[in-house]
Amino acid sequence: MHLYHEEAIRSCVALNRTVIQKVEDGFTQLDQGNAAMPPIMSIDIPENSGEVDIKSAYIKGLDTFAIKISSGFFNNKALGLPSLSGMMLLMSSVTGLPEAILMDNGYLTDVRTAAAGAIAADYLAKPHIDTAGVIGTGLQARLQMEALYLVRPYKKLLVYGRRKEAVDTYIAEMSANLGVAVESVPTPEQLVKQSEIVVTTTPAKAPIIKTEWLHKGLHITAMGADTGTKQEIDEKIFHHADLIVCDVIKQCKQCGELHHALEHGVLSLEDSRIIELGALTSGNVPGRENDDQITLCDLTGTGVQDTAIARYALQQLKAESKGNQTN
Amino acid sequence: MHLYHEEAIRSCVALNRTVIQKVEDGFTQLDQGNAAMPPIMSIDIPENSGEVDIKSAYIKGLDTFAIKISSGFFNNKALGLPSLSGMMLLMSSVTGLPEAILMDNGYLTDVRTAAAGAIAADYLAKPHIDTAGVIGTGLQARLQMEALYLVRPYKKLLVYGRRKEAVDTYIAEMSANLGVAVESVPTPEQLVKQSEIVVTTTPAKAPIIKTEWLHKGLHITAMGADTGTKQEIDEKIFHHADLIVCDVIKQCKQCGELHHALEHGVLSLEDSRIIELGALTSGNVPGRENDDQITLCDLTGTGVQDTAIARYALQQLKAESKGNQTN
Numbered sequence: 001m002h003l004y005h006e007e008a009i010r011s012c013v014a015l016n017r018t019v020i021q022k023v024e025d026g027f028t029q030l031d032q033g034n035a036a037m038p039p040i041m042s043i044d045i046p047e048n049s050g051e052v053d054i055k056s057a058y059i060k061g062l063d064t065f066a067i068k069i070s071s072g073f074f075n076n077k078a079l080g081l082p083s084l085s086g087m088m089l090l091m092s093s094v095t096g097l098p099e100a101i102l103m104d105n106g107y108l109t110d111v112r113t114a115a116a117g118a119i120a121a122d123y124l125a126k127p128h129i130d131t132a133g134v135i136g137t138g139l140q141a142r143l144q145m146e147a148l149y150l151v152r153p154y155k156k157l158l159v160y161g162r163r164k165e166a167v168d169t170y171i172a173e174m175s176a177n178l179g180v181a182v183e184s185v186p187t188p189e190q191l192v193k194q195s196e197i198v199v200t201t202t203p204a205k206a207p208i209i210k211t212e213w214l215h216k217g218l219h220i221t222a223m224g225a226d227t228g229t230k231q232e233i234d235e236k237i238f239h240h241a242d243l244i245v246c247d248v249i250k251q252c253k254q255c256g257e258l259h260h261a262l263e264h265g266v267l268s269l270e271d272s273r274i275i276e277l278g279a280l281t282s283g284n285v286p287g288r289e290n291d292d293q294i295t296l297c298d299l300t301g302t303g304v305q306d307t308a309i310a311r312y313a314l315q316q317l318k319a320e321s322k323g324n325q326t327n
Numbered sequence: 328m329h330l331y332h333e334e335a336i337r338s339c340v341a342l343n344r345t346v347i348q349k350v351e352d353g354f355t356q357l358d359q360g361n362a363a364m365p366p367i368m369s370i371d372i373p374e375n376s377g378e379v380d381i382k383s384a385y386i387k388g389l390d391t392f393a394i395k396i397s398s399g400f401f402n403n404k405a406l407g408l409p410s411l412s413g414m415m416l417l418m419s420s421v422t423g424l425p426e427a428i429l430m431d432n433g434y435l436t437d438v439r440t441a442a443a444g445a446i447a448a449d450y451l452a453k454p455h456i457d458t459a460g461v462i463g464t465g466l467q468a469r470l471q472m473e474a475l476y477l478v479r480p481y482k483k484l485l486v487y488g489r490r491k492e493a494v495d496t497y498i499a500e501m502s503a504n505l506g507v508a509v510e511s512v513p514t515p516e517q518l519v520k521q522s523e524i525v526v527t528t529t530p531a532k533a534p535i536i537k538t539e540w541l542h543k544g545l546h547i548t549a550m551g552a553d554t555g556t557k558q559e560i561d562e563k564i565f566h567h568a569d570l571i572v573c574d575v576i577k578q579c580k581q582c583g584e585l586h587h588a589l590e591h592g593v594l595s596l597e598d599s600r601i602i603e604l605g606a607l608t609s610g611n612v613p614g615r616e617n618d619d620q621i622t623l624c625d626l627t628g629t630g631v632q633d634t635a636i637a638r639y640a641l642q643q644l645k646a647e648s649k650g651n652q653t654n
Contacts, residue, residue, distance in 0.1 A: 001430070003330060041368040043385050043392065045420050052423055054381060054394065058370050065370065067381065069394060069416065071423025081422055089396065093372050095408055096379055096398025101428065103328070 003101045004317050010104075012316035015111050015147055019312060020122075023115040024281045026059065026308035027247070031278025034060040037303045040251065049074040051227075057303030064090050064099055066310035068303070070109055082106075088310045100314050108313055112305040114143035116247060116277065117199060117221050120297035122151040123280040123287035124245060125197045125219040129154045133195030135188055135208055135232070137161035137170040140201040140223060142177075148199065149178055157182045160191045189213050200224055200232040207234040214240055216292045222257045223299040233296075235261040242293040243285075244274045247302050256298040330428040331644050337431075339643035342438050342474055346639060347449075350442040351608045353386065353635035354574070358605025361387040364630045367578065376401040378554075384630030391417050391426055393637035395630070397436055409433075415637045427641050435640055439632040441470035443574060443604070444526060444548050447624035449478040450607040450614035451572060452524045452546040456481045460522030462515055462535055462559070464488035464497040467528040467550060469504075475526065476505055484509045487518045516540050527551055527559040534561040541567055543619045549584045550626040560623075562588040569620040570612075571601045574629050583625040 070086035086106035252258035397413035413433035579585035
């Protein structure tokens with residue numbers, strides 16, 4: 001049993017096409033009934049504005065699976081600590097014994113979350129994208145747009161954030177990273193109207209994106225909501241979407257954007273427009289079929305993503321250590 | 328973040344009255360509504376006859392809580408590995424960050440499980456016990472009877488097991504450990520009829536203890552069943568018990584002996600005889616009231632036990648390391 005630290009993990013696992021493919025394979029296995037994925041386990045600690053979530057999934061035939069522990073403690077900033085963190089255990093599915101502890105402090109979660117966004121865009125966005133837009137200026141606002149660029153190399157990136165300083169930093173960093181024009185827009189309305197794909201990455205508790213701003217060909221990925229109280233997009237948008245893709249319907253029903261749409265009676269679970277991301281990756285459902293459709297993806301984060309990336313990380317870490325030994 | 332290994336943990340945590348009291352406090356907190364304990368998370372891996380369970384509980388006001396991962400892989404013997412294993416993570420309930428990893432290989436689970444048996448006996452068995460009986464000859468058959476001896480120092484221990492060799496080893500070890508007479512009986516019937524308290528510790532999938540063998544004053548603790556398919560006692564026994572104590576009713580309903588009694592319609596969940604162990608430890612329900620009552624305790628294992636023992640273990644490990652430093 002090996003324990004790996006964040007630095008080693010970061011040096012081995014980058015956000016690239018391989019990682020996206022690994023995560024995509026996880027969704028496909030889930031769709032094909034080859035994954036055992038229990039409901040998320042949550043421990044709420046309201047006294048400390050904290051929550052710990054545990055996710056896991058076993059993919060049939062694979063010799064390891066991940067147990068991922070992630071935490072959000074929103075008083076941590078005052079203590080000089082990050083609000084979000086996490087670690088992954090890689091367990092043997094042959095013996096039940098731990099194979100590795102990945103003390104990634106949430107890095108692998110960040111990467112696999114961005115990978116899911118790229119997968120969604122790859123099946124749901126128009127084939128050619130000139131302008132992409134992001135709402136939020138945090139870590140996922142960076143990683144989502146980096147991942148998106150790998151599958152849809154857009155020419156211009158629009159960003160909307162509430163704090164000017166954060167927007168300026170975002171623009172400086174992302175234009176250097178991607179080598180494309182990154183520009184701020186003063187309102188989410190302008191961002192949505194001018195973008196062909198929009199990714200929302202905020203912890204908003206009231207809808208930011210309004211139905212009136214939708215336009216032909218738009219794809220939206222909403223990845224911020226992961227509790228029943230968070231919401232980034234107006235629930236009426238579900239009414240206008242041609243395809244509604246959830247990472248996992250059961251989860252989105254409880255803690256994603258879908259939750260609000262169902263609660264407000266905008267649609268029912270029987271609606272044939274609602275499918276899972278795995279139905280796209282496995283080829284069961286075609287995804288976007290023309291440049292006019294409006295598509296929507298609701299991401300809450302799944303255990304199959306964790307198993308996919310933890311397995312990949314361990315493989316890379318082992319290869320790295322082998323490489324070092326032979327040097 | 329510290330990682331501790333089994334040897335260090337074993338040297339710091341013994342099955343004693345302190346541990347029993349810590350676990351008892353956990354049940355009391357649960358009863359008083361001071362614990363957040365999510366449902367057990369289970370990952371089944373039937374291809375390898377394996378299952379991984381995750382338990383957790385946060386007790387209000389405490390600065391840490393445990394996430395316990397335990398595994399049972401029943402092909403492991405062929406690989407020269409133990410079937411059961413486990414580890415505990417001790418998480419900060421202030422920051423959500425891991426404080427310690429206890430690589431106890433299931434040792435702490437073994438101890439806290441035995442502690443729960445002692446707590447049950449302390450509230451449910453007659454005040455003075457001459458003869459105790461155990462069904463099974465494995466590790467829990469040892470630990471349960473060691474823990475019981477701390478609260479009910481019995482004079483004679485009867486054991487029933489199917490394999491003579493295992494029974495002989497059990498007798499040799501336990502008579503040396505406890506300094507009491509340990510004798511085998513040829514049938515479970517004789518064991519139950521001659522004992523004032525019986526503890527069942529097997530993975531049986533069909534009832535071993537029959538209703539006809541019950542007698543006044545008997546207390547039974549059944550701790551083997553932890554899935555819906557396991558059963559150690561005839562469900563009709565529930566009909567004859569004066570008090571039916573579950574560690575957690577919700578869990579026993581799904582995977583304990585209670586499950587079978589409910590399924591067979593022997594009793595309903597509204598039955599006032601059914602209470603939780605915490606109701607005894609908190610003093611809300613008096614427990615055994617006379618020497619004639621027949622009492623029953625159904626144990627499935629809970630997250631509050633894990634948090635209680637993991638916290639105690641870390642405290643002991645830290646004290647030990649401090650002691651070593653000053654030497």
